[in-house]
Every structure is written in C-alpha cells, then in structure tokens.
Amino acid sequence: MKLEYFIAKRLVTAKNYKSSISAPIIKIAIAAISIGMVMMIVSVATGMGLQQKIRQKVSAFNGHVIISNYDDNQSEVSVEPISIHQDFYPTFKSVEGISHIQAVATKAGIIRTENAFEGIVFKGVGKDYQWQNLQEYIVAGRIPDLNSNLNPEVVISEYLANRLQLKLGDKFNTFFMKEEGKLPNLRNFKIVGIYNSGFQEFDATYIIGDIRHLQRINKWQKDEVGAFEVFLDDFSMIKEKGEEIYAEIPPTYNSITIEEKYFNIFEWLKLFDFNIVVILIIMIVVATINMVVALLVLILERTQMIGILKAIGANNWTIRKIFLYNAGHLILRGLFWGNLVGLGVLFIQKYFGVIKLNPENYYVTEAPVSISIPYIVALNVGTILVCLFVLLIPSYIITKISPVKAIRFD
Numbered sequence: 005m006k007l008e009y010f011i012a013k014r015l016v017t018a019k020n021y022k023s024s025i026s027a028p029i030i031k032i033a034i035a036a037i038s039i040g041m042v043m044m045i046v047s048v049a050t051g052m053g054l055q056q057k058i059r060q061k062v063s064a065f066n067g068h069v070i071i072s073n074y075d076d077n078q079s080e081v082s083v084e085p086i087s088i089h090q091d092f093y094p095t096f097k098s099v100e101g102i103s104h105i106q107a108v109a110t111k112a113g114i115i116r117t118e119n120a121f122e123g124i125v126f127k128g129v130g131k132d133y134q135w136q137n138l139q140e141y142i143v144a145g146r147i148p149d150l151n152s153n154l155n156p157e158v159v160i161s162e163y164l165a166n167r168l169q170l171k172l173g174d175k176f177n178t179f180f181m182k183e184e185g186k187l188p189n190l191r192n193f194k195i196v197g198i199y200n201s202g203f204q205e206f207d208a209t210y211i212i213g214d215i216r217h218l219q220r221i222n223k224w225q226k227d228e229v230g231a232f233e234v235f236l237d238d239f240s241m242i243k244e245k246g247e248e249i250y251a252e253i254p255p256t257y258n259s260i261t262i263e264e265k266y267f268n269i270f271e272w273l274k275l276f277d278f279n280i281v282v283i284l285i286i287m288i289v290v291a292t293i294n295m296v297v298a299l300l301v302l303i304l305e306r307t308q309m310i311g312i313l314k315a316i317g318a319n320n321w322t323i324r325k326i327f328l329y330n331a332g333h334l335i336l337r338g339l340f341w342g343n344l345v346g347l348g349v350l351f352i353q354k355y356f357g358v359i360k361l362n363p364e365n366y367y368v369t370e371a372p373v374s375i376s377i378p379y380i381v382a383l384n385v386g387t388i389l390v391c392l393f394v395l396l397i398p399s400y401i402i403t404k405i406s407p408v409k410a411i412r413f414d
Contacts, residue, residue, distance in 0.1 A: 033291075033298035034338040037387070040287035041342025042349070044383050047283040049350050051276040052379075053372035058273060059239055061203045061367065062262050064137040065127075065210060067106070067233025069246050071259045081125060082109045082230025085222070086257070093232060094132060098252045101237045101245055106132045109218045109230030113180045113191075115211075117168050124164065126178065128215030134235070138199060138212075145172045145197035150214055158213035159197035163204065170195060178211075180221050189221050202369040234259075269367075288387060291338070292394045299331050300398050307405060314407040324399040331395050332388070339384050350375055 071092075073084040088107055096102040109128040114121055135147045138159075148157035160170065170176060174195050179188040193213060201207055219226060236245050246261040253259060263270045303310070306327075313323050350373045353359055357370040 029298050029301050030334060033294040034334055034341070036294035037291045037335055037338025037391075038342040038345065040291040041339055041383070041387065042346040043287050044284055044387075045343070045346035045380060046349055047280050048379055048383065049373045049375055050353075050371055051280045052376065053374035054366065054368065055273050055276055056374055057372040058203075058269065058367050059262075061201050061206070062266055062269065063235065063239070064141070064201070065203075065206050066262050066265065068236045068239065068242055069234040069249050069259050069261050070231055070265065071234065071249070071253055071257055072231035073256070074258045081112050082218070082222075085109075085224045085228035085230065086232070088227045088229055090232075090254075092249075092253060096234065096249070096252075099245065099248045101241060102234055102249075103237050104134055104235040106130070106134060106233050106235075107215070107229040107231075108133070108233055109215050109222075109224075111180055111218050111221065113178045114188075115164070115168060115176055115178050117170065117176055120168050122164055122168055124178070124211050125209050126158075126180070126218065127210050127212045128218040128230075129212060130215045130229075137235075138201075141199040141201045142197055143200045145195070147197055148213055154214055154216045156191070156193045156213075157196040158193045158211050159199055160195050160211045161207035162198050162200040163207040164211065165195070165198055172196070172198060191217055191221070202363040203367045204363055205367075284383075288390055291387065292391050295331055295335065295391050295395060296398050298334065299327060299395055300401070302330065303327060303399070303401055310402060310405050311407045314405070320403040323402050324396075327399055327402070328392060328395060332392060335388055335391050339387065343380070343384065347375070347380075 071086075072082070073086060092098065093105055093107065096105050107130055111126050111128070112123065113126050114123055129150070131150050133150070139147075142159070143162055145159075148159060149155060156175070165171065168176065172195055175192055176195070178191050178193055180191065181188050193211070199207075215229065216226075218224070218230070219228065234249060236242060242261050242263060246259060246264075250259045310323055313326075314320075353371060354373050354375065359371040361368055361371055363369050
C-alpha cells in the first residue's frame with residue numbers, strides 16, 4: 005500500500021503533470037470540486053439559517069404552541085378569557101421538553117395621531133413574559149416595566165413608528181372597539197421601546213404592553229387571560245409535543261402549533277430543503293463528471309506506466325488503487341480550497357451582513373447563515389465517498405490494457 009501511495013503521489017506532483025496534456029484537465033477538475041463545495045456549503049448554511057431565523061421570529065411573537073378557547077383559534081384577538089388556574093400553568097409538568105409557558109391577551113385597536121392612523125393588535129403580556137425572545141429586535145429604548153403598577157409603557161415596531169411619525173418617548177392614543185352601539189375605549193400609551201424584527205406581517209401589526217390594560221377594557225378578572233404561549237426545547241419535536249399538549253389540556257380548550265397557524269410560511273420553508281438537495285446533487289454530479297474525465301485522461305496518459313507495472317507483476321486492482329489514490333489526492337485539494345472559500349464567505353456574511361434581502365419576500369433584512377460543523381463534515385465525507393465510488397467505473401479500463409501493447413504505446 006505504501007508503494008501504491010508513493011506512486012500516486014508522484015503522479016500529482018507539479019513536475020509530473022504541470023507540463024503534461026492532463027494538466028489543464030486536472031486543474032479544471034480541482035476547480036470544479038472547489039466551486040461545487042463552495043456552492044454546497046453556502047446553500048446548506050443559508051437555507052438552514054433562513055429556516056431557523058424565520059422559525060425564531062414566528063415563535064418570538066407566538067410561542068411554539070398556542071393554547072386558547074376554541075372560539076379564538078382562527079382569530080388574532082382574544083375573545084373568551086381563560087383562567088390562569090390551570091394544571092399546566094405556570095409549569096407544564098405533564099409534558100416533557102417544555103421550557104416555558106406564558107399568559108398573554110390580544111385586542112384589535114386603532115392608533116390615531118394628528119397626521120395618520122393605523123390598525124393594530126395590542127398584545128398584553130405579564131411578568132412571566134420572556135422578553136429575551138424579542139430583545140435582539142429592540143433597536144431603540146427598553147422593554148416596558150411590568151413589575152410595578154399599571155403603566156402606559158409599550159414597545160412599538162419601527163415600521164409603525166415611521167408610518168405614524170412617532171419616536172421614542174412619544175405618547176399616542178389608541179381606540180379599542182367595544183360592543184356594537186357603544187363608544188370605543190380610549191387608552192393613551194407611551195413609547196419606551198422600538199423593535200424591528202424584519203417580519204413585516206408582525207411589525208405592521210403588534211404593539212406590546214401591559215396585559216392589565218386589556219383585562220380592564222374587556223372587564224376580565226385579574227386571573228383571566230386570552231391565551232397561553234408554550235415554548236419547546238426542541239423545535240423539531242413541535243408536531244409530537246403539540247399532540248401531547250392537546251391531550252393534556254381540558255377538552256374546552258384547543259392547542260395549535262405555529263406550523264399549523266402559519267401553514268403557508270412553513271410550507272414555503274420546506275421548499276428550501278428540496279432546493280438544497282437539488283443543489284447538492286447537481287454539484288456532486290458536476291464534480292464527479294470532471295473527476296471521471298480527469299481520471300480517464302490520466303490513465304490514457306500513463307498507459308506505458310500501466311504496461312510496465314503489469315509486466316513486473318502488478319495486478320489490476322493494485323494499479324487501479326494507484327489511480328484512485330491519485331484521484332483522492334486531487335479531490336482533497338479541491339475540497340480544501342472549497343472549504344476555505346466557502347467558510348470565508350459564510351463568516352463574512354455572518355459578521356458583516358453583506359448580502360441584503362427584501363423583508364417583504366424573505367421576512368429577513370439580510371441573508372442569515374447557520375454554520376454547522378457536522379453538516380460541513382458530512383458534505384466533505386459524502387463528496388469523497390461518492391466521487392471515489394463513481395471513479396471505480398472508469399478505473400475498470402485499466403483491466404483492458406495489455407502490457408505488450410501498452411509498453412509500445414506512444
């Protein structure tokens with residue numbers, strides 16, 4: 005094996021092939037593998053990054069599973085209250101894998117200023133609300149103080165603030181509708197924080213403040229809320245955990261996962277998995293074809309060497325291994341440069357956000373990346389194995405070469 009590896013190594017040294025006929029073909033094969041690896045790394049990292057970022061944003065505003073009355077399931081606003089005195093609140097002990105549960109309420113309203121007005125949904129939250137889910141989207145100010153008495157502090161999106169010509173510290177009036185025939189309920193709020201999630205569906209809708217405002221407007225008791233938002237430890241288990249949660253809550257309540265509530269968004273995200281697979285297949289096929297061509301040229305160029313090796317007693321498999329070692333060496337060179345460039349592009353995008361996206365189409369302002377070492381290792385190992393397996397076919401031509409004719413070959 006050491007002799008085979010030594011011969012293969014000599015085949016790929018600069019002085020052996022730089023001036024040979026196979027030199028440009030070998031360079032093209034290495035470049036094809038490098039470019040293919042760059043494309044695979046970037047497509048997997050950006051596809052996974054976009055999926056994770058959008059899931060993170062949707063869950064930040066809704067949790068992973070929403071528990072509410074049946075009447076409220078298709079509505080963005082809370083209609084019938086739920087008592088907080090539940091077996092699953094404040095800790096959902098009967099289902100494993102739940103990290104947090106919080107009580108919320110929502111109500112539609114209209115913000116009216118001197119120059120404009122906008123329809124919104126006021127999301128009321130309490131002391132148990134996990135603000136860290138929204139913290140990264142806060143672009144100015146702070147979160148409301150919910151630990152003291154009822155106050156008018158709210159967080160509004162940058163999108164709504166710009167449309168309403170409001171800024172940090174401004175106060176504004178919000179009208180909440182009552183039953184038919186009654187005057188709307190007026191509340192005056194103060195902006196203490198501005199967020200920008202890049203998810204326009206949410207940015208154009210939600211302002212977040214104290215749930216006690218909605219309890220007073222709806223004439224609910226202090227222990228009544230609109231819904232419960234449940235957060236999971238592992239998003240990949242959302243379907244199974246959603247079913248477990250549904251089985252554990254009272255029969256008068258319903259639970260819905262964010263995959264079900266935002267079906268169109270998550271179905272769109274699943275297309276990225278298909279696109280990634282297509283890109284991987286195309287890139288591996290291109291790289292493999294180039295390596296097949298390079299190997300065939302090398303075999304034809306080294307026909308005399310093959311004849312000499314056979315003449316001195318080398319069997320076909322030994323000679324085939326020499327060329328496969330040679331091909332493996334070329335593949336590794338291509339993978340090295342592909343990984344170097346691919347990871348470089350990902351780190352530049354991750355820390356500098358060079359590539360921007362339209363949030364109206366992609367729900368994010370810049371292309372997110374997810375750098376997963378296991379996936380990158382799997383791509384490299386998979387590329388090596390597929391290429392070498394396919395190269396077994398063209399290497400079979402070695403068995404058809406006659407030593408006598410090969411030594412005379414010119």
